[in-house]
Amino acid sequence: MAEPARAKPKPTPETQHFWDGTQANELRLQRCDACANVYFPPRPFCPSCASRKVSVFKASGTGRLYSYVIHHRPAPGFTPPYAIAVVELDEGPRMMTNIVECPQTPEALELDMKLEVAFEKLDDKITLPLFRPAKG
Amino acid sequence: MRRNQVAVVGAAETTELGVIPNTSQIQLHADAALNAIADAGLKLSDIDGFATAVETPQQVAHYLGITPTWVDGTSVGGCSFMLHVRHAAAAIEAGLCKTVLITHAESGKSNIGRTPRMVGPDSLNGQFELPYGVTTPASMFPIPVLRYMKTHGITHEQIAMVAVVQREWAAKNPRATMKTPITVADVLNSRMIAYPFRILQCCLVTDGGGALILTSADRAGDFPNKPVYILGTGESVETPMVSQMQTFDSSRAFKVAGPLAFKEAGITHKDVDHLMIYDAFAHLPLYGLGDLGFMPHEETGKFIASGHTRPGGKLPLNTNGGGLSYMHSGMYGMYALQESVRQMRGIAPAQVPGAKISVCHGVGGMFAASGTIIFTNER
Numbered sequence: 001m002a003e004p005a006r007a008k009p010k011p012t013p014e015t016q017h018f019w020d021g022t023q024a025n026e027l028r029l030q031r032c033d034a035c036a037n038v039y040f041p042p043r044p045f046c047p048s049c050a051s052r053k054v055s056v057f058k059a060s061g062t063g064r065l066y067s068y069v070i071h072h073r074p075a076p077g078f079t080p081p082y083a084i085a086v087v088e089l090d091e092g093p094r095m096m097t098n099i100v101e102c103p104q105t106p107e108a109l110e111l112d113m114k115l116e117v118a119f120e121k122l123d124d125k126i127t128l129p130l131f132r133p134a135k136g
Numbered sequence: 137m138r139r140n141q142v143a144v145v146g147a148a149e150t151t152e153l154g155v156i157p158n159t160s161q162i163q164l165h166a167d168a169a170l171n172a173i174a175d176a177g178l179k180l181s182d183i184d185g186f187a188t189a190v191e192t193p194q195q196v197a198h199y200l201g202i203t204p205t206w207v208d209g210t211s212v213g214g215c216s217f218m219l220h221v222r223h224a225a226a227a228i229e230a231g232l233c234k235t236v237l238i239t240h241a242e243s244g245k246s247n248i249g250r251t252p253r254m255v256g257p258d259s260l261n262g263q264f265e266l267p268y269g270v271t272t273p274a275s276m277f278p279i280p281v282l283r284y285m286k287t288h289g290i291t292h293e294q295i296a297m298v299a300v301v302q303r304e305w306a307a308k309n310p311r312a313t314m315k316t317p318i319t320v321a322d323v324l325n326s327r328m329i330a331y332p333f334r335i336l337q338c339c340l341v342t343d344g345g346g347a348l349i350l351t352s353a354d355r356a357g358d359f360p361n362k363p364v365y366i367l368g369t370g371e372s373v374e375t376p377m378v379s380q381m382q383t384f385d386s387s388r389a390f391k392v393a394g395p396l397a398f399k400e401a402g403i404t405h406k407d408v409d410h411l412m413i414y415d416a417f418a419h420l421p422l423y424g425l426g427d428l429g430f431m432p433h434e435e436t437g438k439f440i441a442s443g444h445t446r447p448g449g450k451l452p453l454n455t456n457g458g459g460l461s462y463m464h465s466g467m468y469g470m471y472a473l474q475e476s477v478r479q480m481r482g483i484a485p486a487q488v489p490g491a492k493i494s495v496c497h498g499v500g501g502m503f504a505a506s507g508t509i510i511f512t513n514e515r
Contacts, residue, residue, distance in 0.1 A: 009263035010256075019263075041264050041380070067283035067384050070331035075269045081331070084268050084275060086379045096265045096379035106331060111286050128267055 006077025146176025213500025218507025306457025368401025
């Protein structure tokens, strides 16, 4: 048996577009056609105004580091210490992620640093949106 | 809800607290329940309302041999019992039942007969948080704190003082798990768990339980112990995903529940003699002081570091030692309620002299839920 892998998401009908997006190396969000609210996680209605008229769009994939911990305890698929972070996307919503291509230290992980999405393929069905320090 | 219409007339914890390797979780419920029944001078057959969390009410009610006419299985994490108190008070006032038993127990350390908590891979948590390496609460609950510190200018030393002060309270409490005094340096040099938090800023993991009995205030004089009245209550929920909180600068669930309770009680912050803020981790008392309106968030760190919440301070906080030093079996809210009741009865090991109003504020999940109960010993 291989090493225990990280927990793998299982899409639902309402979230499938998001995971199809990451497969295609696109970060897809939803915007309300009625009130223009951009929201996450996925659902087929606007949590701000309750409209069912919503659209999926390709997000910029950029944001800033909102907050994080550096976890020092073991977890399946991770080598401690590793950062568990929350990124605030330029479009507004926040999502949990990991920061890659960056030392996992308080010195390197500065709040509000610019980040960009880095897709990590887990298998043929699931690609995770991770983030790395923005280039340039 | 009207003030002081319902009273706590029975309150007890399990016979033992800490490591209880010879008792299953459901028997811990029963041990706490039997102790509370004895405390109130009642029989189990007097109980017609029942509430519990994690376990279903039918599991525990049947184990105890209770036939309730009102049940509440609200299970929103460690503050579930604050919500049970609020719901029970409303039910008693509405005439749905007369005498309510609320139980909590958890074999958090020994793990005997414990109900598993599962997160499915197709749940929203399973899809959008679990893949990033969150495991225990220690990997999730502190995620907001660096943002909170940056926004409000809070220092690592100030948050370390939360643990130091609570150990001072615990030292006065024979039942506290950790009683040895600690310093800020001890906290900041202790083993790193999830930066910025070290082990002395994380709650204990223990076994135990507690139970409360509530009835109409008009009947409260018929019981052996000093009644403790429900003066005000509040509750709310936000999100089961810590990443999806509206902001990390405060807790929306706290900001709804706390002010509701104060408004219902008709008191101001100056009236508060004793305060409990559920401290699963060391940042929670800071969020609580700010979100309940005691002071702006910018002042919370300095307030605690200045010693205002320590023994002899002007706002005694977490006087049993809290989840950091007293005990934490997994859902600590029940123990915060027990300490408020002891303080209102005047029998706490670290009694606040002359305390008349106690605010007890709980959190559930990782800022997912909140409940606030304000008690008084004067009607």
